[in-house]
Amino acid sequence: MKRNISIIGVPMDLGQMRRGVDMGPSAIRYAGIVERLENLGYDIKDLGDIEIGQAERVHNNPDTNLRNLKAVAEASETLAGKVNDVIGSGDFPLIFGGDHSIAIGTLAGVSPHYENLGVIWYDAHGDLNTGDTSPSGNIHGMPLAVSLGIGHEDLTGIGQSSPKIKPENIVIIGARSLDEGERELIKEKGIKVYTMHEIDRLGMTRVMEESIDYLKGRTDGVHLSLDLDGLDPSDAPGVGTPVLGGISYRESHLAMEMLEESGLITSAEFVEVNPILDEKNKTATVAVALMGSLFGEKLL
Ligand SMILES: NC(=[NH2+])NCCC[C@H](N)C(=O)O
Numbered sequence: 001m002k003r004n005i006s007i008i009g010v011p012m013d014l015g016q017m018r019r020g021v022d023m024g025p026s027a028i029r030y031a032g033i034v035e036r037l038e039n040l041g042y043d044i045k046d047l048g049d050i051e052i053g054q055a056e057r058v059h060n061n062p063d064t065n066l067r068n069l070k071a072v073a074e075a076s077e078t079l080a081g082k083v084n085d086v087i088g089s090g091d092f093p094l095i096f097g098g099d100h101s102i103a104i105g106t107l108a109g110v111s112p113h114y115e116n117l118g119v120i121w122y123d124a125h126g127d128l129n130t131g132d133t134s135p136s137g138n139i140h141g142m143p144l145a146v147s148l149g150i151g152h153e154d155l156t157g158i159g160q161s162s163p164k165i166k167p168e169n170i171v172i173i174g175a176r177s178l179d180e181g182e183r184e185l186i187k188e189k190g191i192k193v194y195t196m197h198e199i200d201r202l203g204m205t206r207v208m209e210e211s212i213d214y215l216k217g218r219t220d221g222v223h224l225s226l227d228l229d230g231l232d233p234s235d236a237p238g239v240g241t242p243v244l245g246g247i248s249y250r251e252s253h254l255a256m257e258m259l260e261e262s263g264l265i266t267s268a269e270f271v272e273v274n275p276i277l278d279e280k281n282k283t284a285t286v287a288v289a290l291m292g293s294l295f296g297e298k299l300l
């Protein structure tokens, strides 16, 4: 892992309807992320939060089924530029959400730097909806589709080119809630998914070994997009769309440690921490602990 990390906070809550997820970046900082990483010997630059337009927090647009499209698209463009600059400067970009719609901007900023960008999508959901398939109109359920070049052009058109990633370079881990259109897309594109079924059956060790092996051979950089709702709600209660039966805290630590050992990860984001829904900042604290493991924290 690179020794210099630049942090970008994205207080985005327009990709979904629950208030409070815009306070995620503050909660993660309050839980001590900077000191935690500095203690591991990293040089941290906290670039602060990007500004989110509060413009039209509205009802759904019936033509597109995309809530707050304009404001989400603008923030994504800004984030893409910042992430692009961070990688250009040689630093490791570490992004704090905010809801998962921010991955549209993150991946738009990361992708120009790699021929074959890999993505690990650690999430209860596929986030593979479009306006046509989404049951909610919430853009946080769409970023992975957008990054594949599927969806509204105001979103797929962000950054320098589209698509940002190829379907064969994606691994989804922790899925247990997929909409019909998402299931179809996964089959059509042959996206590799480890659902909770595989995690139960194979164990997290094997899931991560296989994921790492799979991505190692075909990618020249791997982005980790970790939605805290990938974890079980008992370990990460402060999320807007919790789904029972998730990945445990322990399994998640193991996953982060194995990623660290692999040396594969070149950028990362931690999203969907919602302090209003949380219990004493537990979810932000879990996020910080997982980042500790991802960046090499060891007991002995
Ligand atoms: N990033 C997330 N938490 N996404 C949840 C998405 C839920 C549902 N699939 C939807 O499209 O609305």
Ligand SMILES: [Mn+2]
Pocket (backbone or CB within 6 Å): 123, 124, 125, 227, 229, 230, 241
């Ligand atoms: Mn999710």
Ligand SMILES: [Mn+2]
Pocket (backbone or CB within 6 Å): 100, 123, 125, 127, 140, 227
């Ligand atoms: Mn998600």
